[in-house]
Amino acid sequence: MTIGRASRIHFGGLSGGRPYVSEYWIISAATAEIAGQIKSIWPQARRGSRGGPFDIDTRTDRLACRLTGPGAVSVEMKLWKNARVAHHCDGRDFLSPVRLAGRLCGCPPGIDERKTLARMGSGPQPVILLKLSLHDAPDAGAFEFASNSWDFLGCVSVLPESASTLELRLTPTTVEGRSGFTYIRPSIFPYR
Template sequence: MARTLRVFDTDPNARPKTFASDYVGRFRAGQQLNGRPVALEAWRITTGDPEVGKAVADLYGGTPQPWETSKEDSLEVLTGADSVKVIVDGPDAVTFRMALYGMTGKPIHACDGVEFTDPEDPRHGQPCGCPTTVQERKAAAKAGHGPKPDQRVEFRLHDAPELGKFRLMTGSWDFMKSLESLWRELEAVGGPALCTLSLELVEFTTKSGVDVAYRKPVLTVHGPASTEAAPAVPSLSQVTADSAPF
């Protein structure tokens, strides 16, 4: 039976908050407004810990405020920073798979692009049947019957590593293209690496003459992480993105 301190029964607000997640917060590139996804110019950070919310707001701007979610990270901070220095503990902190999620929120298809990878899936190790070209994979994912990149980066803030680990989850195809070189760079560092996590603006004109602008997450490796944190210098963006992976 779980033990509790009854001293907090009469003052429940003083009871330390506990969270099941191994992460103190998430970095997000967008939000839902009126049921529609909206891309942001700067990082949105969500957390379930008011102290973490206050700390990231002090570092990067914004105000912790509640948002509608069934998850633990019930506070959001709309920061003014589109670029943040982070510490990544090696290549294992950056993971990749292709995934298609079902109505329950769990993946019904998880693969590496060639074979099924979920150990609990009876198809584990068998060919996944995904299209062979990236263009075809994108089309299948857009149509809702194929997996898309399911990539996760775990890191600590260079300016406040004591807060704990944060996580970025992204379905960006652009980020997927950078993964192999990113893993090599992190491996070459041989330990915790100082990196910049940024939302990079991409602009181009399609063959039909349509102007497109969106932001993609980019992780840039600088070298070994210093044991001393530097003052935070947020990078502010002035351009509105009309499309970006969350």
């Protein structure tokens, strides 16, 4: 297994200072060797045109992955005020600062209530980090996927604890209305 900094799985970023979103998974490999392994798995994959030197556009909206072990799923909630963390919890207990760690944080139990408070600027938002390996390339090492999506939080919170092999999916979702637009929604399910 490759040792060193983790590679990333994502579907957008910044290019020339401008944000972009892809309908396909992008893998930012930590090394040229890992990038070569990725390209050999997905022959349709091509070098990403917007990111770093080892970005691979997989040309697929589904990735089979495995959790790397205990602690591979991290779900935290953070509220930022004036460029500082004003509230940091796991949805039930404070995680920081040290003087509050382990005490009840006061967040409501339901995702909908939390989301409402976050939209009003008085509640924290999800910070989700998954540590994964690719099902088809276990020797490619560790990969990280990060999301702040409330929908993704809903998917992660209902995953069975026994699910070690998962499928990351990207789904285009259209919002109707006067300024209708399409956004890409990440989700995760047990792999079948």
